[in-house]
Amino acid sequence: MNYYNEIKNRIIDNEIYTKVKDYSKERHKVITYYEIGKLLSEAGKHYGEGIIKKYSIKLINEVDKKYNTTNLKRMRQFYLMIEKGALIGHQLSWSHYKELIPLKDINKINYYVNICENNPITRDELKSRIKSNEYERLPEITKQKLITKEEYKIKDLVKNPIIIKNKYNYDIISEKILQQLILEDIPSFLKELGNGFTFIENEYKIKLGNKYNYIDLLLYNIKFKCYVVIELKITELKKEYIGQIQTYMNYIDKNIKTIDEEKTIGIIIVRKNDQYIMEYCSDDRIISKEYELI
Helix, strand or coil: CCHHHHHHHHHHHHHHHHHHCHHHHHHHHHHHHHHHHHHHHHHHHHHCCCHHHHHHHHHHHHCCCCCCHHHHHHHHHHHHHHHCCCCCCCCCCHHHHHHHCCCCCHHHHHHHHHHHHHCCCCHHHHHHHHHCCCCCCCCHHHHHHHHHCCCCCHHHHCCCCEEECCCCCCCCCCHHHHHHHHHCCHHHHHHHHCCCEEEEEEEEEEEECCEEEEEEEEEEECCCCEEEEEEECCCECCHHHHHHHHHHHHHHHHHCCCCCCCCCEEEEEECECCHHHHHCCCCCCEEEEEEEEC
């Protein structure tokens, strides 16, 4: 086989396709680069590693300067990544894949592919989520569920720690300031919790007996059809926090939740977790996560 001619023909075909069919050009580019990567891999087995540099020099002269050694090697890496089990997503552009190619863990790659498929995001958004170590901050049980495609629960995708942007560089953090930082970038905060979250209200007022109490943040999850109570604490986890949030959750279940909705979930966000306390929490609707200011 003349590998160079095969590669050149696919490149020229892709260049023509890009100009003619804008609506699907990215999909065509991804497939083309996969095929080129395969040819480069096979050519390397026959002619050695130096063949990529040789092909690159000819392609730059005959087609376009963008087909340099770096880009051809990236196409080969892309092919090898797919061969190892990475998914090809319909919503991902080549720019998305360029962010994923350097990653070594196939499960991590597939996590981000699924994010792009289910929540169309730009390359810069994907880059930001990778940089924040989003996958690494998932619970280990969640990572296993993603591999086995087991159905996950609402709390499985809550990151730990939860990243909150401290854009004013506060040195001293109070619960009010923590809440303010969250409210000023509520979309980012909701993404830290997972999928399907929507904001209802902060300082949500409820009446217990003759006294008013205030829920720090009340959310709703559309996918799981349940309310979510968020309590913010700037200390390490304490057992009394569990009793407090459980009371609020029970109030929502009794007075607001409808019969066709699931029971309310509670998330305590603290400066430092204490798993010993959580081990003795009998209510599996409650989870505790740490926050980290950046």
